[in-house]
Amino acid sequence: MIVLHEDRETALPGATADGDSLWLDAAQVAQATGWTWKPEGLCHGDTCVPLPPARRGTIVRDGRLDLAAMWGYSGQPVLHDAASQVWVLGTGAQQRSAALGSLQAPDFALPDLDGRMHTLAEQRGRKVFLATWASW
Structure with missing residues (x-):
């Protein structure tokens, strides 16, 4: 699995994808995005995006976070190509x-x-x- 975000390209061999879901553990989330997954949500410096309480059971499973769902919940675009296993986490x-x-x-x-x-x-x-323009 490859995750593209800002100026980084991160290979995550232990990540799993299930349809539109990208399941990562806390270390993989930090490696791919620079954000830290804490009990209260995704945090970057002093900014935290809380996990949506109504969807907590569908975003967190077996110690992994559905980063695609969380990224979309925070208003950021997410694209993926299932065939090549490439995910792009954009900026809103x-x-x-x-x-x-x-x-x-x-x-x-x-x-x-x-x-x-x-x-x-x-x-x-x-x-x-x-x-x-160039004429050559």
């Missing part, structure tokens, strides 16, 4: 939007069609669409 749109909203591209200068130079800094505060 709200988290991506918050991260991207604070990013700024470094300043650079480019000429327009008449040869006049323009810098990105001149456009700060405005939306900019930059189209590039």
Whole structure:
């Protein structure tokens, strides 16, 4: 079993899959995601996502956590390819939007069609669409 999450690819030979469920023990959860499985839920630093009480019996079984169900419960996308045994644990749109909203591209200068130079800094505060291509 291979789990892809953020910038890591983790091979988990002891993990099991059952349909849309991905069963991992606590060590495998931490290895694949960086999150810690505690009795109160999945935790990363000071942030904890509690296990849903109504589904606790279906998410936890025999000392293993259905990470796919828990990931989906927390609002994060989960994809898997049963044939190749690859699982992708994505980042939700709200988290991506918050991260991207604070990013700024470094300043650079480019000429327009008449040869006049323009810098990105001149456009700060405005939306900019930059189209590039190669002719080779």
